[in-house]
Amino acid sequence: MIYFDNAATTSPDPEVLTTYHEVASKLIGNPSSLHRLGEEATRLLEASRQQVASLLGKSSEEILFTSGGTESDNWAIKGLAFEKARYGKHILVSDIEHPAVKESAKWLIGQGFEVDFIPVNRTGFVKVEALEQMLRPDTILVSVMAVNNEIGSIQPIQAISELLADRPTIAFHVDAVQALGKLPVTSFLTERVDFASFSSHKFHGVRGVGFLYQKKGKKLTPLLTGGGQENNQRSTTENVAGIAATAKALRLAMNRLTDFEKVVALRNHLLERLAAFEDVQIFSGIKDFAPHVLTFGLKGLRGEVLVHAFEEREIYVSTTSACSSKAGKPAGTLIAMGIPQSEAETAIRISLDYDTTTEEVEQFLTAFSDIYQQTRKVRN
Incomplete structure (x- = not known):
């Protein structure tokens, strides 16, 4: 089996699973309980928070644990909107x-x-000059992702940070789910970023855990009320085992960051070889693109057909985003880039990882060559 769908989810690291199992089986206390078992759970919870914060270069009070990237994004967008509604209601x-x-x-x-909605150019990058023109006195929030999940374009977070530097009343949120563990933290978590979303299963942690960075002094309206956990900001019993596993996964991911230099070479090799096929259209690039994502299409063949053709050979890829692939929607990013829908519908996404091998890449290319020949009549 060859797994090239790491942008959808990564496999949990064995060390991470060991941590999860040990905590889940041995530390049974609820962090909200007053007894010794509750105190033990609280100590591990806060130690995990401190480790995550330290790895990001932030303080522990700025880390709020969630159920994943989707909740973190929802909370940042909706919570900020409700918190600042009296100052303005314009969002970008x-x-x-x-x-x-x-x-x-x-x-x-x-x-x-x-x-x-801030437009992007033909290669999938936010137009900073357009963003500047769209800002208004009542703008309260700008949200731009760090790495696009469908084609891998690295967004100009630094340039946007500079644009917003003298506009402190506008909150800046970054969805960093696809960036953490692949890019240096300082490249997307600038001092101007007020909120950032993360998801554990994207860097070999477990599913159902994530966290939100909230800069000190910034406020969000809670979406979950009840017992007052997470400093009265997110009420629900904390998933201590998942949080401890997330801290372990993040430490391992940061230690392996340099391994993605090898991934860049593999991605570039794939791009070069695929581009040599006459009917292949490459949607991802090299400069300012994340090392692990490559999206392309085979003209005349819908993406899901190509996905299943690879699956028959036990090679697993995705159409685009895992969140939209089952819905049968073409890549929204490609449509926003001005790619015709008929071409966008051909797109599939390869997403590599630090342990991807040259042998796997060559097997993929061999399989693609076979599929290319077998589908020639259908495509024509």
Whole structure:
């Protein structure tokens, strides 16, 4: 089996699973309980928070644990909107955001907010000059992802940070789910970023755990009320085992960051070989693109057909985003880039990892060559 769908989810690291199992089986106390077992759970919870914060170069009070990237995005967008509604109701999000951001923003329209979508260029990068023109006195939030999940374009977070430097009343949120463990933290978590979303299963942690970075002094309206956990900001019993496993996964991921230099070479080799096929259209690039994502299409063949052709050979890829592939939707990023829908529907996404081998890449290319020949009549 060859697994090239790491942007959808990564396999939990064995060390991470060991941590999860040990905590889940041995530390049974609820962190909210007053007895010794509760105190033990609280100590591990806060130690995990401190480790995550330290690895990001932030303070522990700025880390809030969630159930994953979707909740973190929803909380950042909706919580900020409700918190700052008295100051303004204008929100800007890029036109290539993950559905967790984009749909949250659209939902806010029904709550009386005004949302505009920042355009991108033909290669999938936010137009900073357009963003500047779209800012208004009543703008309260700008949300732009660090790495696009469908084609891997690294967004100009530094340039946007500079643009917003003298506009402190505008909150800046970054969906960093696809960036953590692949890019240096300082490249997407700048001092100007107020909120950032993360998901454990994207860097070999467990599913159902994530965290939100909230800069000290910034406020969000809670979406979950009840017992007052997470400093009265997110009420629900903390998933201590999952949180401890997430801290372990993040430490391992940061230690392996340099391994993605090898991934860049593999990605570039794939791109070069695929581009040599006459009917292949490459949607991802090299410069300013994440090392692990490569999206392309085979003209005349829908993406899901190609996905299943690879699956028959036990090679696993995705159409685009895992969140939209089952819905049969073409890559929203490609549509926003101006790619015709007929071409966008051909797209599939390869997403590599630090343990991807040259042998796996060559097997993939051999399989693609076979599929290319076998589908020639269908495509023509």
